[in-house]
Amino acid sequence: MVGEVEVELEEVAFGGEKEVEVERMEECPSCSGSGAAPGGLRICGSCGGSGWREFTRNLGTLFTSVRTSCRACGGVGKVVVKPCGECRGSGRVVRKKRVRVRIPPGVEEGSVLRVRGEGERGERGPPGDLYLTVKIKKHPLFERVGSDLLYELPLTLPQAALGCTVEVPTLRGKTTLRIPPGTQCGHIFRIRREGMPRPEGGRGDLQVRVVIRVPTHLTEEQKRYLREYERIFGS
Template identity: 50%
Template sequence: GKIIEKPCHVCRGTGTVRGRHKIQVTIPKGVDNGSRLRVSGKGEAGTRGGPSGDLYVYLFIKEHTLFTREGYDVLCEVPISFVQATLGAEVDVPTLDGKVKLTVPEGTQSGTVFRLREKGVPRLHGRGRGDQHVRVKVITPQKLNDKQKELLREFAVAGGDQVYGEEKSWFKKMKDVFGG
């Protein structure tokens, strides 16, 4: 070996200097949470003039407000009205690529799931895409005017459903029980 009589004041004779560098990393489509990317030659400096090691980048995917990911498939929930569910409709559905039209058939129940093929996350190495699953949620109206209520009562009677009128007060119920 050699003894360095006047070592460098920056590296103190080791031949390496600690520092921070920005590195541009290309993240491929379709990576998932916890994926690891290797960047060759961008790690720690090699010893005794050897080549630099590799840098490993671990990826953590931020959750989306509309979409939930399951593998390469994407799930989302879309609210539809009672009328749209009953009579059928075309609704706009958000996808990773923008909005698309989804045909909701008449009589659709809340919680029904529709599949949009090839609208999910791209598969690694470019071999197609996953699907998007759309769960519809039927929103029940909360504030109805008198005309709307009457039309719904007529609808229920026409369908053979039992319709409950205005709720009787406790005193009216007691009066009915005791014949007053």
């Protein structure tokens, strides 16, 4: 049986346990799987309740007895004359169930997690396994790049030109980053071990990429300053 599990980037980073709701076919509790309403089961008229039929074939002087499963009742020996209202005679119903699944740290998008014994019960035997495909939710701040995380840090032109100290969010919380004077747009700072778990152990980095925020909706005074800036710095 297959399903899907949606996880947060934080859960991928640190691992965890998640509860998912799955729909599966289970034995109808109303009729215990017989498919019949109370008193709606009759002894099969074709086989008399034995579940099999015997034919005698005459092959000249030989008589051969052939035993086959009763077609009328499918070998059960009973037939449903009044079907169960809850399962409409199928003997099985769809049930929603909450299942706990362990999220291994560093799991990839599209990976399949197996939950033992939480699949559907077949005609016979123990229930099978449940297979859940991992879907990682988009994070508002971070983009996953392999075992690294990418964060876009917006700076004003003065911040980038003069240098500053800024707060940068991480999956754990936040950290401070010193921006040296003359930092260019697109420059990437690496904050070690604040990324995702690596398959070989350890953690990737948080890549902080600088983007220069261009001001919009300018007042007349701001426009004047920008023209002055242009005159002093040239184009």
